[in-house]
Amino acid sequence: xxxxxxxxxxxxxxxxxxxxxxxxxxxxxxxxxxxxxxxxxxxxxxxxxxxxxxxxxxxxxxxxxxxxxxxxxxxxxxxxxxxxxxxxxxxxxxxxxxxxxxxxxxxxx
Amino acid sequence: xxxxxxxxxxxxxxxxxxxxxxxxxxxxxxxxxxxxxxxxxxxxxxxxxxxxxxxxxxxxxxxxxxxxxxxxxxxxxxxxxxxxxxxxxxxxxxxxxxxxxxxxxxxxxxxxxx
Numbered sequence: 623x624x625x626x627x628x629x630x631x632x633x634x635x636x637x638x639x640x641x642x643x644x645x646x647x648x649x650x651x652x653x654x655x656x657x658x659x660x661x662x663x664x665x666x667x668x669x670x671x672x673x674x675x676x677x678x679x680x681x682x683x684x685x686x687x688x689x690x691x692x693x694x695x696x697x698x699x700x701x702x703x704x705x706x707x708x709x710x711x712x713x714x715x716x717x718x719x720x721x722x723x724x725x726x727x728x729x730x731x
Numbered sequence: 732x733x734x735x736x737x738x739x740x741x742x743x744x745x746x747x748x749x750x751x752x753x754x755x756x757x758x759x760x761x762x763x764x765x766x767x768x769x770x771x772x773x774x775x776x777x778x779x780x781x782x783x784x785x786x787x788x789x790x791x792x793x794x795x796x797x798x799x800x801x802x803x804x805x806x807x808x809x810x811x812x813x814x815x816x817x818x819x820x821x822x823x824x825x826x827x828x829x830x831x832x833x834x835x836x837x838x839x840x841x842x843x844x845x
Contacts, residue, residue: 664838666821671833718787719774720776721773721774721775722773723772
């Protein structure tokens with residue numbers, strides 16, 4: 623089983639749609655969790671950290687289920703500018719960030 | 732505040748040569764991380780330096796090496812280049828060694844091995 627698994631997509635949605643991405647991780651000792659966004663041929667940028675209590679930042683909501691080792695990202699009211707690859711990232715003590723391969727989102731008008 | 736910078740932007744080498752990639756972290760950041768992003772693969776962790784010391788390395792052969800200088804900048808060296816080393820090499824920095832610290836990425840060096 624891969625350390626961090628994501629559905630690669632692509633997810634093709636119209637503007638205004640709600641879209642959800644899922645991610646699972648294999649190491650139960652993982653301590654912190656993030657969603658990064660990567661535009662084509664650019665560097666990844668932090669979108670948001672993910673907390674057990676769930677957290678929201680505008681149109682973006684992240685959830686963590688430690689028991690199921692599952693992370694999700696919900697994007698409401700999708701914009702054209704949301705088109706990118708979304709990377710699920712897990713941090714294990716003593717190592718470094720473990721990245722999923724990413725889920726590609728394409729928002730069309 | 733300047734972000735993470737990397738040089739060169741692009742690098743073209745032939746098989747068997749050596750490549751040197753450079754990274755300057757955000758001012759005040761002591762930790763530097765190197766990642767490889769090959770086509771079709773996710774970001775793979777290469778090396779982590781903090782305060783001049785190598786803290787951890789990923790599952791890469793010893794011909795991938797690096798160092799961190801007293802000013803916290805870092806160098807990644809890849810010896811005996813192979814075709815499959817062609818990839819985007821990303822450097823990231825963070826304020827310290829707490830792995831919950833956010834990592835900020837540079838724009839990357841695109842290495843092409845012919």
